[in-house]
Structures are given as C-alpha cells and as structure tokens.
Amino acid sequence: MSDTPTTRVPCPYALGATFSLQISPPQGESFVAEAKVVHVYAPFTRSSVMKVALTPESTGTTLPDEAILKVYDRRFANDQDARCSFE
Template identity: 85%
Template sequence: MSNTPTTRVPCPYELGATFSLHISPPQGEPFVAEAKGVYVYSPFTMSSVMKVALTSGSTGTTLPGEAVLKVYDRRFADGIREEYELKPPTYEAEAQYA
C-alpha cells in the first residue's frame, strides 16, 4: 500500500455554485443558460439534486426563475458509497478510473 497522500475531490454541487447549461429546445436555436445553486437537497442518494436560479444571457429566451437540477455523478452518489462502503472520491482514484 502506498503512503502517497491522496487529495479528495471537492463536491461541485454546493450552495452558490454556478453551472453553464447548454439547452437545445425542440424549436429554436440552442442557447446557454446560467444556473446558480440556491438550495441543495442532501444527502445525495443516486443523483445530486439542487434548486437553481436560472438566467439566459442575451438570447431573449424566457425561462422560469427557478428549476431543479438533477445530475447523476457517480463520484458523489452518497447512498451508493455508503451501501458499498466506498471511500470518498480522490483525484488519484479518478486518474486510475479513466
């Protein structure tokens, strides 16, 4: 076993985090909306879930003020990690996974 220190991957799904969402509506041109986390539904089970505030930049597209963003990210699926007794994600483990 190596004594090399490991660096835990920080969870990006936190209050105040921002995400660029690339949206392709059924009609009209694709556009980018910004989503900012305003509430985190935790602990995460299979998916990370947040309430987000939406803004659409200068496209003139009308969006709801808030939405729910649900993302499956195996690294932060707390329910699975607990059930299978998996350690928190690290950069070193991610490099081996890739």
C-alpha cells in the first residue's frame, strides 16, 4: 500500500455552481457562455448531469436560456455518493 496521502477534491457539480463554457459553433467565432447549475440529476453515474441557466450576457439568438450539461470527469466517475453532496 502506498504511503502517499490522498487529497479529496470537493465535487464542483452542485446546485448554484457556475461554469464558463467555451462554445464552438460549426460556423462563426467561438465564444464563452456563463452557466449556473439550477438542477442536479442525482445520483451521478459515470457522468455528471445538470440543468444550467445561461446568463443573459452570454445568450444570443442562437442559444437557449437553459441547457443540459453532461460532464465526464473521471475524478467523480465512481462512488459519487461518497464524494458529492446533492442536498
């Protein structure tokens, strides 16, 4: 067994969390959209799934007000219940 200490990383995929999303449309310039988590679909399995609200500054005519964000983050791919609090 290794003597290397393990560091627990808090789960970033929680209600109220905000993310900057790099959007690369098929045509046109890429841009950044700000997203706030408004609902978490828990428990997580291999991917974290959340409903996010896109901020008014980042939504243009091509983006909806809300979207589903699905993230595969291997730090949280297994044993989600032990690492993420869904309350």
